[in-house]
Amino acid sequence: MSGFFSTPIEYLKGVGPQKADLLKLELKLFTYGDLIQFYPFRYEDRTRFYRIAELDESLPHVQLRGHIRAMETIGEKSKKRLVAYFTDGSGELELVWFQAQKWVARQLKPGVQYVVFGKPSRFGSKYSIAHPEIELLSPQSERTGYLQPVYTSTEKLKIRGLDSKGISRLQEQLLALALEHIHETLPASLLALYSLMDKREAMRQIHFPSGNEQLQKARYRLKFEELFYIQLRLLTLKLSRTEKYRGQVFNDPALLTRFYTDHLPFDLTGAQKRVIKEIYADVRSGRQMNRLLQGDVGSGKTIVAFISTLLALGSGAQAALMAPTEILATQHYQGLKPFAKKMGLTIALLTGSTKTKTRRQIHEALESGHLHILAGTHALLEDPVQFQNLGMAIIDEQHRFGVAQRARLWQKNREYPPHVLVMTATPIPRTLAMTLYGDLDISIIDELPAGRKPIKTVHRYDSHRLRVFGFMKEQIALGRQIYVVYPLIEESEKLDLKDLMDGYESIARAFPQPQYQISIVHGRQRPDEKEWEMQRFIKGETHIMVATTVIEVGVNVPNASVMVIENAERFGLAQLHQLRGRVGRGADQSYCILMSDVKLSKEARIRIETMVRTNNGFEIADIDLKLRGPGDITGTQQSGLMDMTIADLTKDGEILKLARQAAIDVLENDPELNSAQNSNIKRQVDAQTKEVVNWSKIS
Numbered sequence: 093m094s095g096f097f098s099t100p101i102e103y104l105k106g107v108g109p110q111k112a113d114l115l116k117l118e119l120k121l122f123t124y125g126d127l128i129q130f131y132p133f134r135y136e137d138r139t140r141f142y143r144i145a146e147l148d149e150s151l152p153h154v155q156l157r158g159h160i161r162a163m164e165t166i167g168e169k170s171k172k173r174l175v176a177y178f179t180d181g182s183g184e185l186e187l188v189w190f191q192a193q194k195w196v197a198r199q200l201k202p203g204v205q206y207v208v209f210g211k212p213s214r215f216g217s218k219y220s221i222a223h224p225e226i227e228l229l230s231p232q233s234e235r236t237g238y239l240q241p242v243y244t245s246t247e248k249l250k251i252r253g254l255d256s257k258g259i260s261r262l263q264e265q266l267l268a269l270a271l272e273h274i275h276e277t278l279p280a281s282l283l284a285l286y287s288l289m290d291k292r293e294a295m296r297q298i299h300f301p302s303g304n305e306q307l308q309k310a311r312y313r314l315k316f317e318e319l320f321y322i323q324l325r326l327l328t329l330k331l332s333r334t335e336k337y338r339g340q341v342f343n344d345p346a347l348l349t350r351f352y353t354d355h356l357p358f359d360l361t362g363a364q365k366r367v368i369k370e371i372y373a374d375v376r377s378g379r380q381m382n383r384l385l386q387g388d389v390g391s392g393k394t395i396v397a398f399i400s401t402l403l404a405l406g407s408g409a410q411a412a413l414m415a416p417t418e419i420l421a422t423q424h425y426q427g428l429k430p431f432a433k434k435m436g437l438t439i440a441l442l443t444g445s446t447k448t449k450t451r452r453q454i455h456e457a458l459e460s461g462h463l464h465i466l467a468g469t470h471a472l473l474e475d476p477v478q479f480q481n482l483g484m485a486i487i488d489e490q491h492r493f494g495v496a497q498r499a500r501l502w503q504k505n506r507e508y509p510p511h512v513l514v515m516t517a518t519p520i521p522r523t524l525a526m527t528l529y530g531d532l533d534i535s536i537i538d539e540l541p542a543g544r545k546p547i548k549t550v551h552r553y554d555s556h557r558l559r560v561f562g563f564m565k566e567q568i569a570l571g572r573q574i575y576v577v578y579p580l581i582e583e584s585e586k587l588d589l590k591d592l593m594d595g596y597e598s599i600a601r602a603f604p605q606p607q608y609q610i611s612i613v614h615g616r617q618r619p620d621e622k623e624w625e626m627q628r629f630i631k632g633e634t635h636i637m638v639a640t641t642v643i644e645v646g647v648n649v650p651n652a653s654v655m656v657i658e659n660a661e662r663f664g665l666a667q668l669h670q671l672r673g674r675v676g677r678g679a680d681q682s683y684c685i686l687m688s689d690v691k692l693s694k695e696a697r698i699r700i701e702t703m704v705r706t707n708n709g710f711e712i713a714d715i716d717l718k719l720r721g722p723g724d725i726t727g728t729q730q731s732g733l734m735d736m737t738i739a740d741l742t743k744d745g746e747i748l749k750l751a752r753q754a755a756i757d758v759l760e761n762d763p764e765l766n767s768a769q770n771s772n773i774k775r776q777v778d779a780q781t782k783e784v785v786n787w788s789k790i791s
């Protein structure tokens with residue numbers, strides 16, 4: 093790729109230093125390459141003029157031609173607005189401007205012919221367009237048959253003449269210069285196989301579409317290319333790791349057989365068996381395992397994790413299990429401990445609050461090989477933690493750790509990297525999994541243990557609290573336990589704590605001692621206090637656990653059958669699903685009660701309705717992705733990967749699948765990209781090897 097696209101933006105005619113500074117500051121556009129990949133976010137349909145009589149609310153933006161019959165300002169104060177009655181002979185509609193009426197009113201003249209552009213909405217039998225674009229009818233504005241690109245701009249840029257149209261003029265100039273420098277980045281075979289538009293044409297069409305069909309083809313091509321290169325990078329990473337890293341071979345089944353015959357507490361589900369087989373095949377293969385284990389809440393990932401540790405331990409290696417929070421790490425430790433004990437294996441817990449003396453003992457036991465399993469938080473990553481031979485690293489909820497930390501765990505072994513099993517607490521949508529974890533193999537537990545009854549979920553307003561308390565009492569009388577959870581949002585921690593304490597007091601009044609016992613757990617407690625309160629609930633000594641979301645993941649008390657979530661509207665979908673997953677873990681009928689105020693935003697209503705409608709974590713994950721977008725779900729840690737210029741994981745799942753398959757096919761036939769037909773790919777990859785983010789980008 094030539095240096096043309098690295099040319100600073102000020103070199104473009106009509107930009108100059110001041111505008112260039114603004115473009116850099118406001119839109120992060122530094123070079124020709126940045127500008128040309130700054131695509132319109134929508135297009136205005138100037139392909140034809142509509143008649144008012146044919147308007148229909150389903151139409152997006154329409155273009156009309158006519159004149160203003162009369163104008164008036166109506167309403168008071170903040171509701172004040174200018175209304176212009178616009179007619180084209182076939183009917184009449186209202187053009188409406190809020191606030192800026194005087195300025196607009198001065199510009200408009202009744203009787204003169206205008207072109208109006210905007211989104212019509214219907215009130216009763218009349219249509220109106222709020223804040224339309226309006227210009228005098230001229231031979232130029234009368235020209236139809238094109239889609240007008242709309243670019244993001246800002247107030248500061250608009251003042252300097254760089255509104256959407258101004259940016260479009262820059263694109264026009266740049267494109268004229270750039271076309272000869274744009275090279276095809278995909279091989280002819282892929283263009284033909286997937287009917288993709290060529291790159292140069294796609295760049296031209298994306299900025300200046302000659303019609304809707306051409307535009308769709310251009311968008312498709314550019315999305316495909318972007319996703320193809322992301323997948324190619326992930327798959328190359330996977331491939332090079334497979335070649336580079338040999339894995340320890342664990343094929344001594346004696347320990348596993350002993351566990352199966354003497355200590356397995358239940359029959360494994362079909363899905364658990366299948367996943368264990370996949371893991372077993374990996375650790376016998378001689379290659380390093382890098383596998384993502386996905387399962388819905390309560391699907392039984394813990395036992396799969398334990399069996400995986402046994403595979404390593406059976407061949408004399410050690411295992412580590414790392415979790416993102418202290419509570420979760422402790423929970424894992426306590427979940428594994430009874431199994432380990434029965435099997436005569438040693439296990440320890442290492443977190444930020446482990447005392448120095450214990451810590452030192454753990455370090456020694458690890459190095460000498462006396463300690464078999466170490467559970468803990470990111471404290472496991474610290475330098476003094478040295479294993480004699482770490483064979484299996486299980487990471488719960490990886491995206492909170494990030495890829496870099498995962499890599500640090502690998503380095504804990506001198507000779508071979510450990511096999512890595514990543515588990516996520518809730519399912520993640522396929523498109524995200526393919527991108528975030530695209531370098532891992534994926535195993536899915538898509539079956540719940542037999543005999544589970546689906547959790548009944550209801551939505552109740554705060555005014556029904558007494559009825560909810562009554563229901564809780566009935567459940568306690570049946571011998572069940574109950575969670576009551578309050579939101580905790582960090583910025584307002586004090587306020588949240590107050591909510592929690594108020595809630596606790598009202599529950600304590602409604603559920604008096606000694607008949608009822610209540611635990612309370614929140615983030616401000618000391619770890620030992622927290623632990624003591626949790627333990628009382630786990631042992632069944634308390635009936636109700638009032639808590640903030642610290643209990644979100646991993647807590648396992650099968651006797652708890654009711655989950656009451658206060659201010660449910662403040663939780664995200666994944667979190668609600670996780671919290672609900674704390675019940676329904678035993679054979680009893682379980683319930684989840686989502687409490688909220690009557691006022692709900694549209695999104696909050698969708699979230700609550702989704703929860704009431706379905707228990708399926710994979711379905712919930714898809715809706716969550718649509719509501720929040722990928723960046724928000726994954727957090728910032730991996731934003732580099734999510735940094736896409738045109739593809740959108742919430743909508744482009746199908747293209748992603750094809751692009752991944754295309755990348756697989758290319759690498760299968762030509763892993764080094766040495767063949768002549770892949771020279772385009774090779775050139776693109778080589779030019780961009782230093783840029784970690786996105787190979788499809790022009791530079």
Ligand SMILES: Nc1ncnc2c1ncn2[C@@H]1O[C@H](COP(=O)(O)OP(=O)(O)OP(=O)(O)O)[C@@H](O)[C@H]1O
Nearest residue numbers: 358359360361389390391392393394395541646673
């Ligand atoms: N095959 C099975 N048959 C019966 N019970 C099972 C089976 N597998 C797991 N369980 C039980 O189901 C409950 C949930 O299992 P586990 O805690 O492993 O779930 P999980 O997948 O880790 O879910 P979460 O992420 O919600 O904690 C536990 O009480 C566990 O003992």
